[in-house]
Amino acid sequence: MRWSQTFIHTLRQDPADAEVISHRLMVRAGLIAKVAAGIYSYLPLATRSLAKLSAIVREEMAGAGSAELAMPAVQPAELWRDSGRWSEYGPELLRIKDRHDREFCFGPTHEEVITDIVRGTVTSYKQLPVNMYQIQTKFRDEIRPRFGLMRGREFLMKDAYTFHADDEDLDLAYRAMERAYRRVFSRCGLRYTQVEADTGNIGGSESHEFMVLAETGEDAILSCPKCHYGANVEKAETGALEPAPPWPLDPTDAPREVDTPDQRTIEEVSDFLGIAPAHLVKTLIFETDEGFVAVLIRGDLGVNEIKLKNALDCLHLQLAGEQKILDITGGPQGFSGPVGLENIRLLADPSVMDLEVAATGANKDHTHVVGVVPNRDFTPDQVVDVRLAQAGDPCPRCEGTLIEKRGIEVGHVFKLGTKYSKAMRCTFLDADGEEQLMTMGCYGLGVSRTMAAAIEQNHDDKGIIWPLPVAPYEVVLVLLNSDKEEVVGAAEELYGQLVDAGIDVLFDDRPERPGVKFNDMDLIGFPVRVVVGKRGLDNGEVELSLRRDGERRSTPIKELVPAVNAVLDELREEIED
């Protein structure tokens, strides 16, 4: 392809509305153009990159035994009513009406459609398993789209679905998908990690996320350097907690109120009372769609709202406001406690129940109670782990200590179980002629997000440094002195040779000054650069260099094609390893 025949327009300055590096670089390098918040056009360069990424995904899906299909982007409301998600999914689902006022949505995911296909076709265990995927534009009306392609509303996604006669068979497909995902991200040359994840509102039993490691990642990952345990903080477990130190105050037969004027925070109260933060019971009032809940956790720990949502089986929750706290507990924020707290569900983390003696708020202004004994002075309705794991906590699997990293979620695999097959009556007859629910898996991979993540992870102050397998073009051939006829002739000749050799090359045939061209090459980040200029040509040479290190290797003009093939092979081998 010639530059003059495609559409590449670079910007000198950063766009004003882009914050993260991948977004800035994609706009500056002429990869994407914004149409509306969270909605972008993929310009020719991005389109090529996405096509390469998609090709890798297709190969690996084939390897995992998945067949490609294409489902509609627009889906009828009745399918979503059938699964129950028309009401569950919330405003993130873009709902639309046709001219007859019939309701539809723009598909954010396709469990309903594929389950509908399978339930109408598959009736026998002999037809299972089923494994299909598609690569398609999805729309999710995100509360807050941001960071360009990292969290767009419209995005390109590969979604696969499998249907099985039993859990063992699902597990086989799940493991094959995990392997396929690892191969995709490895082949793209990305540094990533696979972690245990929460299943979120998609539902199901087991789930893993694939995270591209980058400082700007929106997810926090906890991992153990010793045993390779890794999990999203939302999901992370920890080893046994360090117990609270011995109770430093006199023991009491019953809780005793003490004045704590203006001592609200855990630190203030524990300092004031001369106890450790771990001796306090933190009492948080949450508002949920099921009503209010008081959540108790040890003072030095935090609450994981995802775990809490799962424990309460609710869709949404938030901390109650000051007035609500006053109404429910009788005391202001900062002075809540479980002793004598009635008319509200009481949920305690095990860390609280393990305390021998504790201090808590008294549900009264400027007052706390000390000498509180769990199960004597209060009894929770439910004891469940809702603790937020953090860096420094013990690993749940070994003696190690968890560390935190940031990641961009580029893939997520789920064992769905029978959630959708049950709701939508997707059944088959087993060998005994008994009707059974199919068990399902679903597997998402953000294609456009992976492209953004690749840039997020591979750039320098000059621009993008594409990993070879997802670069829009592997090689750029730069004509340097377009005013010199012999240089133009040589460049044209070399371009022909490279094309004939099947090399993925872009020919920068623009009559621009060298500086402009060099800067554009660096900004766009083609892995391999061939410069044809008068200077080298006089010696019968052209200049070959890698974007990565910029090191220039003079190459005899007659040996250009083999030389380019050689560096491409080197780059490919590196990624294989």
Next chain:
RNA sequence: CGGGGCGUAGCUCAGUCUGGUAGAGCGCACGGUUCGGGACCGUGAGGCCGGUGGUUCAAGUCCACUCGCCCCGACCA
């Protein structure tokens, strides 16, 4: 949705406080000089100052409403 900020030339931004002829840099067009790391000189095109309504002799500037965009929080590939 709550909190913060911004809409002026294709892009990045001044000008708004204190109302009085619409600005700069880059980009673009033309001419000339340049030509291996974003050249220089000259000439020029390009604006409903996001929109609507109001105040005023006069509004980019003040007021009200509205639309769009960005950032921080709850969602997710």
